[in-house]
Structures are given as structure tokens and as C-alpha cells.
Amino acid sequence: MAYPDALLSRGERVVVHKHPSWKVLIAPAVWFVVIIAAAFTGAALMRRWEDHVIGWWITAAVAVVLLVLLVLVPFLRWRTEHFVITNHHIFFRTGILNRTEHRIPLIHVQNMQTDVTFLGRLLGYGTLIVESAADQPLTFRNVASLPTVQHTLNQLIMDDRDRYRGGGPGPAPAGPIPATPPLPPAHG
Template sequence: MAYPDDQLGEGEHVLLHRHPHWKLLVGPLFVLVVVLAGAGFLAVLTESLAWRTPARAALAVIGGVLLLWLVLSPLLRWRTTHFVVTSHRLMIREGVFTRSGVHIPLGRINSVRSRRGLLDRLLGSGTLIVESASDEPLEFDDIPEVDRVQSLLYGAVEEEPDDRYPDGR
């Protein structure tokens, strides 16, 4: 089973499962283009050098490290970050090698707010602010369709458990 299905309890089902907004991938895509174009340009420049093989090997190593660090790492971080609303709780999980997560039962959520700047409004994302029984509000940045998520979460919090499922699940 894949996440979040392997975390669900009896009678619990996923209402929403999102990764952060795709705008987080624009920077790594730009870096990918720049690194590949720069490596190609430098490879052409080294064509006439007597020591072109070591120079190209150094370019390949430097380009590979840059791609791993500035492209693959953010992509993996994006892919392994999950924002999930189930019928019983809100779950956030992130991390590649060391995973961390927050699970908040819907009954413990006091309020749900969102904040959207100009770029967020243009791209359809925003920051979700969840106040629960904990000390400080939790902020989740770059949530796609944040208004829809806020409405869904607010509706799930306000529903009585008996109203949620007519068959008593």
C-alpha cells in the first residue's frame, strides 16, 4: 500500500491528497536548463584543448553534483511532501530520508484560515493556517487550491460524525 492508504484506520477514507504547488518546481527546472546549457557550451569550448578529456570529466562531475543538489533534491522533497485530509484527521508528511509528520484529529481543529499573495492568487495556491488545541497555529505553505482545501477542511470539521456517513461508518 502507498501513503496515505497504509496510514488509514477502520472506516477512514481520503477526502483530499495533495503535494505542494507545482510552482516550487519552477526554480529547479530553470537550474536544469541553465546547467545543461552551460555544460554544453563549456564542452564545445573545451573541444580544441589538448586536455579536453579531463576537462569534460570535471564538467560532468560538477554538472552532476549541481543537478543532484539543485534539481533532484527539490524534486524529491516536493514528491515526498504530502498534505492529506481524511474523514477523521489532517495529515502532513514530509521528508526523503528522515520523515516527519503531523496528524491532527478533525475534532481538535479550532479554526482554518488561508493567506494568499498576488502570485499565489494568480497560480491558485496559498498558505493554510490551522489552529488546533496545540499552542501555536500551524502554517502550511504552497497548498494548491487553498480555498477549496479550506472549505473542505472547514466542512469536515463542522460536520457531526453521525451526519458524515448515513450508514454509520
């Protein structure tokens, strides 16, 4: 079962499921080309040596170690980092061997902040900082299509709060209702 399908509550559906922006894969792609080119160049230069076979093995070993550290590990980090918004929660999971996961109910989101650099504006990514009632602010870096994600998250938060107040679609959930001040009457 794909992440986070096993974690969803009844009636909960995934609205946004993202990995970090593709821009985090630029450096590993460049490293891949550089390492392969350097390894082949080194192997070609070693053909003139008497014991070139040992040099080839050393070159291959160094190239494999660098490929794992500079290409494979960043790719796996990108692939295993999930930013998911459902109609009830925000999920964030990261980690290759050890995993860290956060699950924030939308009703507990108190503030959102975005940080978009100039390059982020050009390439369409940014940082989303979410403050909740119980946790320290969580920072989600390299979120692709950040304005769309923020708009979707704002709408889901409002829908979730309306649902808890009993004014949204579907029945109000059982259990305590979070305290919210009453809205003043509209005068027109």
C-alpha cells in the same frame, strides 16, 4: 501501500491528497536547462584545449553535483511532501531521508488561517495555517486550490463535530465526547 492508506482508521477515507503546488518545480526546471546548457557550452569550448578530456570530466562532475542539489533534491522534496485530509484527520508528511509527520484529528482543529500572495492568486496556491488544541500552529505552504481545500476542510470539520455530538451521519463514537456549549433555541 500508498501514503496514508496504512494509517487510516476503520471507516476513514481520504478526501484530499495533495503535493505542493506545481509552482515549486519551476525553479528546478529552469536550473535543469541552465546547467545542461552551461555544461554543453563548456564542453564545446574545451575542445580546443590539449587536455580537454580532464576538463570534460570536471565539467560533468560539477554539472552532476549541481543537478542533484538544484534539480533532484527539490523534486524529491516536492514528491515526498504530502498534505492529506480524511474524514477524520489532517495528515502532513515531509522529508526525503528523515521524515516529519503530523496527524491532527479534525475535532481538535480550532482555527484556520490562509495567506495568499498576489502571485498565489494568479497561480492558484497559498499557505494554510491550522491551529489545533494540542500543537503549535502548523503551516502548510504551497497548497494548490486553497479555497477548495479550505471549503472541504471546513465542511469535514463541521461533519466531524456533528458526528461527535450525535447529530451527524452514523453512530456517535464510543468514548468521551468533547465539551461543546449547547446551541440556543431558534426563535422564528
